[in-house]
Amino acid sequence: xxxxxxxxxxxxxxxxxxxxxxxxxxxxxxxxxxxxxxxxxxxxxxxxxxxxxxxxxxxxxxxxxxxxxxxxxxxxxxxxxxxxxxxxxxxxxxxxxxxxxxxxxxxxxxxxxxxxxxxxxxxxxxxxxxxxxxxxxxxxxxxxxxxxxxxxxxxxxxxxxxxxxxxxxxxxxxxxxxxxxxxxxxxxxxxxxxxxxxxxxxxxxxxxxxxxxxxxxxxxxxxxxxxxxxxxxxxxxxxxxxxxxxxxxxxxxxxxxxxxxxxxxxxxxxxxxxxxxxxxxxxxxxxxxxxxxxxxxxxxxxxxxxxxxxxxxxxxxxxxxxxxxxxxxxxxxxxxxxxxxxxxxxxxxxxxxxxxxxxxxxxxxxxxxxxxxxxxxxxxxxxxxxxxx
Numbered sequence: 001x002x003x004x005x006x007x008x009x010x011x012x013x014x015x016x017x018x019x020x021x022x023x024x025x026x027x028x029x030x031x032x033x034x035x036x037x038x039x040x041x042x043x044x045x046x047x048x049x050x051x052x053x054x055x056x057x058x059x060x061x062x063x064x065x066x067x068x069x070x071x072x073x074x075x076x077x078x079x080x081x082x083x084x085x086x087x088x089x090x091x092x093x094x095x096x097x098x099x100x101x102x103x104x105x106x107x108x109x110x111x112x113x114x115x116x117x118x119x120x121x122x123x124x125x126x127x128x129x130x131x132x133x134x135x136x137x138x139x140x141x142x143x144x145x146x147x148x149x150x151x152x153x154x155x156x157x158x159x160x161x162x163x164x165x166x167x168x169x170x171x172x173x174x175x176x177x178x179x180x181x182x183x184x185x186x187x188x189x190x191x192x193x194x195x196x197x198x199x200x201x202x203x204x205x206x207x208x209x210x211x212x213x214x215x216x217x218x219x220x221x222x223x224x225x226x227x228x229x230x231x232x233x234x235x236x237x238x239x240x241x242x243x244x245x246x247x248x249x250x251x252x253x254x255x256x257x258x259x260x261x262x263x264x265x266x267x268x269x270x271x272x273x274x275x276x277x278x279x280x281x282x283x284x285x286x287x288x289x290x291x292x293x294x295x296x297x298x299x300x301x302x303x304x305x306x307x308x309x310x311x312x313x314x315x316x317x318x319x320x321x322x323x324x325x326x327x328x329x330x331x332x333x334x335x336x337x338x339x340x341x342x343x344x345x346x347x348x349x350x351x352x353x354x355x356x357x358x359x360x361x362x363x364x365x366x367x368x369x370x371x372x373x374x375x376x377x378x379x380x381x382x383x384x385x386x387x388x389x
C-alpha cells in the first residue's frame with residue numbers, strides 16, 4: 001500500500017528517496033506511533049520531507065492519496081463552534097446591500113465586545129447577533145460591507161478583522177515558468193561589475209599584452225563579472241492573493257534565478273511592525289520591520305508584490321490589521337520603506353482597469369507615489385526601467 005504512496009509523492013515532485021521511505025517503514029514496523037491517521041501524517045512528513053518549502057506539496061499529495069485529511073476546528077472558547085456552522089445563505093439585491101449600515105472600525109469592535117457578553121445562543125440569518133448568513137457584521141457566510149469574520153471562509157472579502165488562526169503557504173521558488181518573458185523583463189534591472197580577486201582569464205587584455213611583448217605569452221587575469229544589484233522583495237500572501245498564486249510564484253521563481261543578491265519577506269495585506277520568511281512559522285519566527293529597514297543599504301531595490309485589496313482601515317487605522325492590533329497604521333510603515341529605499345516599485349496582479357474602483361488600491365498608489373505597475377510583461381518592463389534609472 002505505501003509503495004503507491006511513495007510514487008504519489010514522487011509524482012508531486014517531492015525529492016523523497018528510497019532510504020527515507022525505508023526509514024518510514026522501519027518506524028511503522030516498530031510501532032513508534034499510535035494507529036492514527038494524524039500520527040501517520042506527521043511521521044511520514046518528518047521522515048520523507050527534507051525541506052519545509054515542500055510541505056505544501058506533501059499536504060496535497062497526502063490528501064490526494066488518502067482522500068483528504070480534515071483538520072479539527074479549534075474554536076475560540078467564547079464563541080461556540082455551533083454558532084459558526086453555516087447552514088444557509090441569502091442573496092441580497094444591490095438595493096438591500098446599500099441599506100446595510102456601516103459601523104466604522106471603533107464602533108464595530110465595541111459592538112462585538114457587547115455581543116460576546118449578551119449573546120447566549122446560536123443565531124443565523126439575522127442582522128444583529130454573531131452567527132451565519134444574514135446581514136450581521138459578526139460571524140460568517142453573510143453579507144455586510146464591513147464586518148468581523150469569525151470562523152468559516154471568506155465569501156465577500158469585506159471583513160476588516162478575521163477572528164481565526166489563518167494558515168498561508170510559502171510561494172514555490174522552484175516553479176517551472178510558463179514563459180521566459182518574465183525573466184527577460186527582470187534582466188533589465190541587472191547590473192554587472194568586476195570586483196574581487198583576479199580569477200578568470202582576460203582574453204582581450206592577454207592578446208594585447210602578448211602582441212606588445214613581441215609574441216611572448218603575457219597572461220592577464222581579471223575579477224569575475226557578477227551581478228551587483230541588491231533586491232528586497234516583500235510579498236503579500238493569503239486572502240485575496242490566493243487568486244494570484246500562479247503568477248506570483250512565476251515572478252518569485254524568476255526573481256530568485258535572476259537576482260543572486262535577493263532577500264524576501266512575507267506580509268499579509270499591508271506591512272506592519274513585523275514580517276516573516278516562512279508562513280508555517282509566522283507566529284513564532286518573526287522579523288521586526290525596524291531591523292529590516294536598518295539592515296539593508298539605501299541602494300537596495302525594493303519590490304512590493306501584492307494586490308493592495310483590503311479594507312482601507314488596514315492601511316490608515318492603528319489596530320486596523322485584520323489579524324491583530326497593530327500600534328501604528330500600515331501607511332506609516334509603507335512610508336518608512338519608501339523613504340529608506342528610494343528605488344522602489346509596487347507590482348499588482350490585479351487588472352489595471354480595476355484599480356480606480358478599489359479604494360485601498362488608490363490609497364496605496366498615493367503612498368507609493370504612483371509607482372504601482374501591473375504584474376504583466378509590459379508592467380514588469382516599465383517597473384524595471386524605473387528601478388534601473
